[in-house]
Amino acid sequence: MAVEAIVEQSTPDVQHLTQPYPPSWMDHLIALIERLPGPAWLFYVLLLLALILVNNALQWWDGTLPLGTFHRVRITDPFYLVYSLALIHYLNSVALRALEDFRPAMEIDELAYARLRYELTTIPARGGLVTLGIGAILGILIVSATPADFGVFAWSSVVTLIFEGVVIASFGAATLVTLLYHTIRQLHLVSQIHRRATHIDLFQL
Numbered sequence: 441m442a443v444e445a446i447v448e449q450s451t452p453d454v455q456h457l458t459q460p461y462p463p464s465w466m467d468h469l470i471a472l473i474e475r476l477p478g479p480a481w482l483f484y485v486l487l488l489l490a491l492i493l494v495n496n497a498l499q500w501w502d503g504t505l506p507l508g509t510f511h512r513v514r515i516t517d518p519f520y521l522v523y524s525l526a527l528i529h530y531l532n533s534v535a536l537r538a539l540e541d542f543r544p545a546m547e548i549d550e551l552a553y554a555r556l557r558y559e560l561t562t563i564p565a566r567g568g569l570v571t572l573g574i575g576a577i578l579g580i581l582i583v584s585a586t587p588a589d590f591g592v593f594a595w596s597s598v599v600t601l602i603f604e605g606v607v608i609a610s611f612g613a614a615t616l617v618t619l620l621y622h623t624i625r626q627l628h629l630v631s632q633i634h635r636r637a638t639h640i641d642l643f644q645l
Contacts, residue, residue, distance in 0.1 A: 458554040464568025466618050467561075470529050484526040491518030495608065498600040499591050514591060517608050524615035528622050532561040535626060545637040560629050563622055571621050575614025583609045 463471075473483055495514045499505035505514075539560060543553065563571075583590050583605045590604040 458551060459558050459562075460555065461562075462565040464563035464565050464618075465572060466525075466528060466563055466568055466615075466622070469525070470532070473529065480529060481526075484522055484529075488518055488522040491522065491607075494603065495591075498597070498603060502591075502593070502596050502600055504591060504593065504596070511591070513589070517590070517612070521608065521612035521615050524612075524619040528615075528619055531622070531626065535560045535630075539633070542633065542637070546633070548636065556629075556633065560626060560633075563618065563625070567621060567625075568618065571618040572614045575612075575617045576610040578613040578617070579608075579610030580605065582613070 473480055476483055492510075492515050495517055496505060496510050499511065499514060500507045500509075505511055536557060539557060546553075548556070583592060587593070590609060592601055592604050
């Protein structure tokens with residue numbers, strides 16, 4: 441019992457050392473995708489196809505497009521959203537593999553290594569909220585300035601307006617801004633990790 445009490449008391453401290461900040465909305469979303477059955481790439485392909493279908497189907501419903509036809513722009517609109525989300529997921533996987541390969545070159549214990557893994561693949565919650573807010577504002581501004589580019593017209597339904605403004609424009613812009621933030625932050629961390637390399641032998645690949 442005494443040992444269990446000590447473990448329970450030490451767990452929050454260990455978690456704080458390895459997870460110094462809460463994860464962002466993007467990390468929660470990626471974690472949810474990883475828990476789904478099947479490979480992640482299949483989910484992204486199905487998501488892209490579903491968004492393309494819905495994006496065009498709403499135009500059929502509004503009478504903007506003939507039933508069964510697909511508009512080129514309505515096909516490419518969802519690509520930016522899915523691409524940004526999938527690229528963040530992929531970059532995290534690559535970063536973990538690279539860190540594992542690079543570990544022998546560093547003087548680092550298990551706790552420090554676990555913290556590096558977390559920081560390298562996890563966006564801070566506050567930073568994620570900022571990118572989400574910026575993306576939402578950009579999306580609203582873009583749709584307001586050029587509604588026809590998003591298939592929004594005076595006769596468009598409320599569902600079309602919400603889908604184009606919230607999902608395609610705002611959430612799409614949020615994923616792009618988050619990708620930019622994630623990439624800059626990850627490259628900065630990679631630079632810091634390289635400075636920790638102390639066990640480098642040019643004769644031992």
